[in-house]
Amino acid sequence: MMAAAGGGRKKALLKVIILGDSGVGKTSLMNQYVNKKFSNQYKATIGADFLTKDITVGDRTVTMQIWDTAGQERFQSLGVAFYRGADCCVLTYDITNASSFRSLESWRDEFLIQASPRDPENFPFVLLGNKVDLESRRAVSTKRAQAWCQTKNSIKYYEVSAKEAVNVEQAFIEIARDALKREALDVQNFPEFPDQIRLDHRETTRPSDSCNC
Template structure:
């Protein structure tokens, strides 16, 4: 009998103001295409891609959430169960830059501290930038987030964003498993060093432990036929 294959599935939510390039980012990453025509996401959209990380099959399930306030009640429900997050803003949209901390807070309120990166998109429009390099770096440092400058149009560093999230998440989980101890999750030390440990959230009494989702493929690696959010 053929041994069943098991792969890891990681739910990633992509958040940020409207028109910063969230939909274009996951389209570029999952389908390799780019369109400059902007269409507002209504609620949420979903795409997925399988990659290999250190010899392990990983399926990234990417949830593109609407950036408009009127969809907050809908999109918050889709944050639940997320194991990684991309907070995105546009280099030519000052409001989206200033909203970054609030987007991070919204996700953390639903799922606690998870692997998160900060993405400054549309760097191909650097001549029109309304955010300085110093401001961008200061914000990333203050929020303690790994920082990427991307151009979805030119496909600059898009793959790096999602590979980093997969590697970071698996490294944390594997470290917990190898040590046989429970690592706590907190906001103060997640991305400081490669061997950092988590601290407890001040508003929670119980320790939260992240474990990647596993699914049996029975030798097949087709896309999911459906996805259910619990």
């Protein structure tokens, strides 16, 4: 969603959804990027929660609204209201957990079904392989992850560490850039469509514990 800021600077609100299995580090990545904090204590996210961060991309002031979700299957049916209006989807897995990598396909399908983006083939997905600080325990090779991305319209892939802040900042900046590019293309290709609806977050969340997964 675009709006004019002071002095004519364009302002954007980007809704970013982070999806992946429980324990892959979704909340830790979000907290590292927004708050520059990491905790080894783990609590499962209940339902969904989000944090915001303002950044500058080119001539635009961008507010990134980053949504963290529960990875448990019983919470996968968070519903259309949660996914609606997403500008980018960040798929996340743990490089030491092959099962979390195999789940990526179902998470991607879940998003496309629930969000129903205008142009699903070109919707901006990004893949993050978390916990590169545990390289000695790696179960999914970089080559395997890159090959999977190639089969999904060459989505971008970053190996990151929420614990050591490796590539986290860079990945989220690229996420914002990709979402803005896609939004600009949508305006060109779908000028007859109104802006996507942004729901008040009180309607789309349930009370949640602070999670440091």
